[in-house]
Amino acid sequence: MTSSPTLSVLDLVPVRSDQHTGDALAASVRLAATADELGYRRYWVAEHHNMPAVAATNPPVLIGMLAAHTQRIRVGSGGVMLPNHAPLVVAEQFSLLEAAYPGRIDLGIGRAPGTDPVTRFALQHGAGGVDDQAVERFPNYLDDVRAMMAPEGVGMRVGPRTHELHATPSAAGIPEMWLLGSSEYSARLAAEKGLPYVFAHHFSGQGTAEALALYRESFVPSEHCAEPRTFLTVNAVVAETRAEAERLALPNQLQMLALRTGGPLTAQRLVEDAEQVAEGLPEDHERLMAAMQRRWVVDEPGAAREQVADLAASYGVDEVMVHPVGGATRGTDPAVAPSRETTLRLLANA
Known part of the structure; x- marks a missing residue:
């Protein structure tokens, strides 16, 4: 039998049609506490902007x-979209978090903007205008963040003098x-920089297998990471029956x-509303x-745990980060996300 991988959690802080932002945040706090209680390794939050169903903006x-x-549990970003931010700001933020919660902070960094072009302009305009070279400079920005967070800091050359720069004083x-x-x-890039990926x-x-193979084959050891370290993420809805899991996955x-077809984006529908919409979908949709569901884990507990283990074995990883995406039914307390909590409990066999 395939051994069970270590489990972690990815959270986009979804906002349902029955929730305000504060409700969505409260539900994520409960979900993180559940993951902590169940022994999950990490809990990461994403960065997305100007999306009606996602409260993970910061x-x-x-x-x-x-x-x-x-x-x-380790808490981190999955991830900070670095082209949106000055490297020093990111270094300062995460150095402070590490100081407050030593040994528990992960800084996951991505290159995509995490939003639409207009919102990207608004994000970067506030810092003095859109930097069209931000994506091209991404490899250097990675180096900058890592160096600035180091206890010894970095030296920044300005004119004839070198100024010491520290993300946090000590x-x-x-x-x-x-x-x-x-x-x-x-x-x-991760392989070249000697970073976990x-x-x-x-x-x-x-493209998962190809990307992971390339990373492992090209990896250059660094002082921060001596050998390739990697895992992957998967959407998951687990319920007592497969039929119920499929129903909860609909929202x-x-x-x-909608994202893939250019449809209107809305707050996440309740399950009953999603069922009505799904009944009228065209055949191509x-x-x-x-096709989406075939790439997700949507099933009853035993089969779901086996699918996660098989996924880890297929790609040669010992950790899988679960993105629990189950929806809520009418009458659910807005400050909780029961099906998301249930997914974590059933996958952990708790």
Whole structure:
């Protein structure tokens, strides 16, 4: 029998049609506490902007909140979209988090903007205008963040003088830094920089094997990471029966469908509303939904645990980061996400 991998959690802090942002945050605090209680290794939050169904706009703020409500689990970003931010700002934020919660902070970094072009302009315009070279400078920005967080800091040359630059006055440690991606570019860059690497299997579901193989084959050891370290992410809904899991998966599947087909984005529908929408889908959209589900873990507990173990074995990883995407039914307390908590409990066999 395939051995069970270590489990972690990815959270986009979804906002349902029956919730305000505060409700969604409360539900994520409960979910993080559940993951902590069940022995999950990490709890990461994403960075997305101007999306009606996603409240994860600011990973450092969320990480501080979640770390304060947990005891053991590592809390981090999945990830900070570095082209949106000055490297020094990211280094300062995560150095402070590491100081407050030593040994528990992960800094996952991505290259995508995490939003639409107009919102990207608004994000970067506030810092003095859109930097069209931000993506091209991404490899250097990675180096900058890592160097600035180091206890010794960096020297910044300005004119004839070198100025010392520290992300925090007296660092005792640095966050664990990971590179995130869904392409061979990110795999190659992580290998070149000697960084741990996470493939966003939950988002694309394609090219995973190729990207991980490239990363492992090209890896150059660094002082921070002596050998390749990697895991992957997967969308999951686990319930007592497969039929119930498929029903609970519908709200998120419809959101992903809208993203892929250019449909209107809304707050996440309740399950009953999603069922009504799903009944009227055109055939090509039904096929897209079915293809999505084949890449997700949507099943009863025993089969779901086996699928996660098989996924880890297939890609040679000992850790899988679960993105629990189950929806809620009418009458659910807005401050909780029962099906997401149930997914974590059933996968952990608790």
